[in-house]
Amino acid sequence: MENLLATSTDTRAQLPLNGPAAEETPVLQLTNIEKVYQTSTIETVALNRVNLTINRGEFVSIMGPSGCGKSTLLSLMGLLDEPTSGTIAVDGRLVTSFSDRELAAIRNLKIGFVFQSYHLINDLSVVDNVEVPLLYRPGMGGKERRKRALAALDKVGLSARTGHFPSQLSGGQRQRVAIARALAGGPEIILADEPTGNLDSVMGEEIMDLLLGLNRQDGVTIVMVTHDEHQALKTQRVVRFFDGSQVG
Numbered sequence: 001m002e003n004l005l006a007t008s009t010d011t012r013a014q015l016p017l018n019g020p021a022a023e024e025t026p027v028l029q030l031t032n033i034e035k036v037y038q039t040s041t042i043e044t045v046a047l048n049r050v051n052l053t054i055n056r057g058e059f060v061s062i063m064g065p066s067g068c069g070k071s072t073l074l075s076l077m078g079l080l081d082e083p084t085s086g087t088i089a090v091d092g093r094l095v096t097s098f099s100d101r102e103l104a105a106i107r108n109l110k111i112g113f114v115f116q117s118y119h120l121i122n123d124l125s126v127v128d129n130v131e132v133p134l135l136y137r138p139g140m141g142g143k144e145r146r147k148r149a150l151a152a153l154d155k156v157g158l159s160a161r162t163g164h165f166p167s168q169l170s171g172g173q174r175q176r177v178a179i180a181r182a183l184a185g186g187p188e189i190i191l192a193d194e195p196t197g198n199l200d201s202v203m204g205e206e207i208m209d210l211l212l213g214l215n216r217q218d219g220v221t222i223v224m225v226t227h228d229e230h231q232a233l234k235t236q237r238v239v240r241f242f243d244g245s246q247v248g
């Protein structure tokens with residue numbers, strides 16, 4: 001373990017060339033987080049005393065072997081699950097102090113999710129897929145939803161595919177739709193769980209370039225789980241996990 005500690009930190013010295021430098025303003029703070037999954041027979045400590053702060057404008061990669069707790073960490077950051085112990089703060093405010101309504105609003109307004117397997121709805125067209133999270137926006141009418149969805153699709157270079165269905169798209173295009181869906185709500189933070197995991201290296205690079213652009217040009221804070229060292233090293237900071245603990 002000591003060796004891992006000594007060798008596994010990689011903090012990119014260079015900040016993005018074109019965009020706003022990451023300010024030291026914490027948007028997500030995880031303090032002393034423990035997550036234990038309990039089934040009738042087995043107790044699994046998925047995360048153990050994790051302390052991690054994500055600052056506004058950062059692009060952080062989370063790496064580590066299968067089962068080390070990366071997805072668990074992302075669902076805690078996305079407020080989709082609660083830690084067994086420890087605290088999570090969003091913009092300096094403890095999550096436990098938010099009402100259910102406030103929590104739902106943060107999940108919907110502030111955070112966009114991107115998954116390895118896209119999670120698109122096959123029966124809906126591309127533009128309708130992108131509109132889905134906006135259906136939960138109180139007071140947002142159909143015209144505004146459509147406008148935002150089309151703008152997000154334009155951003156990811158899919159203006160020519162808005163009427164297609166997911167089955168008519170390549171993997172990289174599907175992931176672009178998923179990113180547009182995350183973007184349509186104008187999130188400050190994107191949490192991406194192996195966004196290039198199902199893609200070949202060329203398409204993976206394209207998606208990575210898109211995410212880097214969103215971070216550098218638009219200032220979106222991104223936390224990305226990846227198994228790809230090459231892509232992780234393009235981000236500003238790599239946080240490594242082993243067996244539920246942070247090792248770098």
Ligand SMILES: Nc1ncnc2c1ncn2[C@@H]1O[C@H](COP(=O)(O)OP(=O)(O)OP(=O)(O)O)[C@@H](O)[C@H]1O
Pocket residue numbers: 037038039044045046064065066067068069070071072073
């Ligand atoms: N709902 C659950 N119930 C019980 N155990 C779980 C649950 N979810 C995850 N685990 C366990 O918690 C540990 C961490 O899982 P997690 O999915 O966070 O790992 P990971 O690093 O994302 O793995 P991978 O790279 O394979 O996706 C694993 O041992 C897993 O079996």
